Amino acid sequence: MDVQTLCLAVLAHGPASGYEIKKELEEGAYSHFFRASFGSIYPALARLAGAGLVSGREQEQAKRPDKKVYKLTAAGRRDLARRLQGPVGPDYVRSEFLLALFHADLLAPRRRRELIADRIAALKDCLARMDKDAATAPEQCRYEGIGPAFVCGYGHAILTAELDYLERNRARLEMTEASAA
Amino acid sequence: MDVQTLCLAVLAHGPASGYEIKKELEEGAYSHFFRASFGSIYPALARLAGAGLVSGREQEQAKRPDKKVYKLTAAGRRDLARRLQGPVGPDYVRSEFLLALFHADLLAPRRRRELIADRIAALKDCLARMDKDAATAPEQCRYEGIGPAFVCGYGHAILTAELDYLERNRARLEMTEASAA
DNA sequence: CATATCATGTAAGTGGTTACATGATTGT
DNA sequence: ACAATCATGTAACCACTTACATGATATG
Numbered sequence: 001m002d003v004q005t006l007c008l009a010v011l012a013h014g015p016a017s018g019y020e021i022k023k024e025l026e027e028g029a030y031s032h033f034f035r036a037s038f039g040s041i042y043p044a045l046a047r048l049a050g051a052g053l054v055s056g057r058e059q060e061q062a063k064r065p066d067k068k069v070y071k072l073t074a075a076g077r078r079d080l081a082r083r084l085q086g087p088v089g090p091d092y093v094r095s096e097f098l099l100a101l102f103h104a105d106l107l108a109p110r111r112r113r114e115l116i117a118d119r120i121a122a123l124k125d126c127l128a129r130m131d132k133d134a135a136t137a138p139e140q141c142r143y144e145g146i147g148p149a150f151v152c153g154y155g156h157a158i159l160t161a162e163l164d165y166l167e168r169n170r171a172r173l174e175m176t177e178a179s180a181a
Numbered sequence: 182m183d184v185q186t187l188c189l190a191v192l193a194h195g196p197a198s199g200y201e202i203k204k205e206l207e208e209g210a211y212s213h214f215f216r217a218s219f220g221s222i223y224p225a226l227a228r229l230a231g232a233g234l235v236s237g238r239e240q241e242q243a244k245r246p247d248k249k250v251y252k253l254t255a256a257g258r259r260d261l262a263r264r265l266q267g268p269v270g271p272d273y274v275r276s277e278f279l280l281a282l283f284h285a286d287l288l289a290p291r292r293r294r295e296l297i298a299d300r301i302a303a304l305k306d307c308l309a310r311m312d313k314d315a316a317t318a319p320e321q322c323r324y325e326g327i328g329p330a331f332v333c334g335y336g337h338a339i340l341t342a343e344l345d346y347l348e349r350n351r352a353r354l355e356m357t358e359a360s361a362a
Numbered sequence: 363c364a365t366a367t368c369a370t371g372t373a374a375g376t377g378g379t380t381a382c383a384t385g386a387t388t389g390t
Numbered sequence: 391a392c393a394a395t396c397a398t399g400t401a402a403c404c405a406c407t408t409a410c411a412t413g414a415t416a417t418g
Contacts, residue, residue, distance in 0.1 A: 001277045002405070009280060012287070019369055029283070033276040040406050042371055065369040065414070081287040088277040088296065090303075095214040096182045096269040098335065099190060102210070104328035106193070106262040115269065122271075147285035150354050154279065154346055161342030165335055173331050183377070200397055221378055223399055248397060 001089070003036045003044040008072065008080040011054060013143055015071035018042050029143055032155040045070055053079050104173055116170045123163045130156055182270070184217045184225040189253065189261040192235060194323055196252035199223050210324055213336040226251055234260050285354055297351045304344045311337055 010021045010030065018041050025036055036044075045068075048054045053076035056068045072080070097119055104112055130152065133141075191202045191211065199222050206217055217225075226249075229235045234257035237249045253261070278300055285293055311333065314322075 001275070001280065006280075009284060012284060017369075018371090033274050033279040033283075035273065035275070037407055038369095038371080039373095039408070046371090061368090064367095067369060077287075080284070084281045084284055084287055085292065088281055091278060092216065092273075092275040093214050094182070094216070094273040097272060098214040098332050099182065099187075100265045100269055101335075102214075102324075102328045102332045103190060103193060103261070103265055104331065105326050106258075106265055111266065145286050146354060147283045150285065150350060151279050151283045153350060154282075154343070157342050157346040158339055161338050162335070165338040169331060169334060173327060198397075199399090218379055219398080220380070220400085227399090242396090 003040040004048055005080070005083050006030075006034055006036055007041060007044050007048060007070075008053065008076055008083070011070060011072045012077065012080055015069050017059075017067040017069050018045050019067065021045075024142075029148055029152055029155075033151075048076070052076075101173070109174065113174050116166060116173065120163065120166050120170075123159055123166070127156065127159050127163065130159075184221040185229055186261070186264050187211075187215055187217055188222060188225050188229060188251075189234065189257055189264070192251060192253045193258065193261055196250050198240075198248040198250050199226050200248065202226075205323075210329055210333055210336075214332075229257070233257075282354070290355065294355050297347060297354065301344065301347050301351075304340055304347070308337065308340050308344065311340075 006025070007021055010016060010024050016024065018038065021041055022036070022038060024030055025034060045054065045056070049056050049070070053073060054070045055073050056070045058066055059069050060066050097115065100107065100115060101112075107115075134152070187206070188202055191197060191205050197205065199219070202222055203217070203219060205211055206215060226235065226237070230237050230251070233254060235251045236254050237251045240248050240250050242248060278296065281288065281296060282293070288296075315333070
């Protein structure tokens with residue numbers, strides 16, 4: 001699953017520029033299950049346009065640089081649907097946090113506490129943003145429909161479980177080596 | 182966080198060959214938060230050996246190809262500890278499953294059912310294996326100590342939350358377009 | 363006065379995967 | 391017979407990231 005498919009997917013919810021797609025990926029709902037940088041988004045968009053799957057139109061802006069707003073073509077929407085029919089690969093997860101905690105025995109107690117505290121803060125922050133997003137104007141939301149709602153609920157459930165686990169079990173890990181032995 | 186660090190991490194729990202490290206990564210506890218292929222493991226091991234962080238010794242085997250068993254040197258263990266002190270980056274997740282469900286409106290009802298059913302089966306399978314592993318001989322386990330136990334519990338909590346969410350909410354998604362509209 | 367946001371794009375570099383090469387042994 | 395497991399390694403390829411190039415406007 002490459003960045004091209006990802007751009008197609010974001011554009012399925014409405015027109016956007018490369019810059020806006022990036023923002024969507026790092027702040028929006030997609031941030032929980034995908035990522036991409038400018039260096040891959042812009043070339044992907046150019047190739048999609050070349051293949052006729054998206055159409056871009058230059059848009060002038062007052063007091064801001066011009067931007068190229070892309071939108072899905074009919075062919076692009078069909079292509080996305082076709083790509084989503086294909087077999088889904090397994091989730092790919094890479095967590096430096098869990099790698100570090102897996103080796104808690106090599107970590108100083110304060111380092112363990114720091115890791116856990118930071119993660120708890122990040123989880124709370126993320127959950128707060130999700131709750132706020134869900135509360136504000138369900139009509140004017142960029143993502144409507146059953147799919148986004150289902151996936152957001154999925155992400156919310158995972159984050160809640162993580163937070164719950166950490167709060168219940170942090171004491172086990174934060175003991176000093178001496179008391180743990 | 183590269184494959185070298187990962188190899189160092191696996192070897193911190195005991196000596197292993199490249200082949201065994203790969204198995205550990207796709208079947209063992211690490212599979213939940215990291216991945217790597219032979220094409221990256223063997224060169225990583227060679228470079229670690231060159232840097233004196235691991236030492237390899239050829240081991241002949243009856244009725245099996247020879248293998249090179251690597252183990253951490255004192256310098257390697259120090260180096261791993263140092264690497265784990267560094268700031269941990271954010272988790273990297275890439276889920277084709279969630280990308281597909283995010284666009285449930287482009288999926289046929291039976292496709293949605295198929296995706297959910299497959300995922301539920303995979304989750305149950307994974308949880309069953311974890312429960313079995315946890316039950317059998319805590320003494321002879323490759324991974325002992327608080328770190329692995331904590332991380333396994335973490336993974337278990339996430340998988341359980343996913344399974345729970347899917348079973349509670351699958352009906353929302355599996356309705357036909359007609360009844361959903 | 364410096365930093366952040368908005369905005370697009372390219373080039374170099376990297377870190378990885380896939381496929382290939384090789385071959386005995388064990389299970390179906 | 392055929393596929394899977396055990397076992398190591400290389401080479402070609404690929405997608406993606408980082409850094410660079412450019413520049414206006416807003417914010418602290």
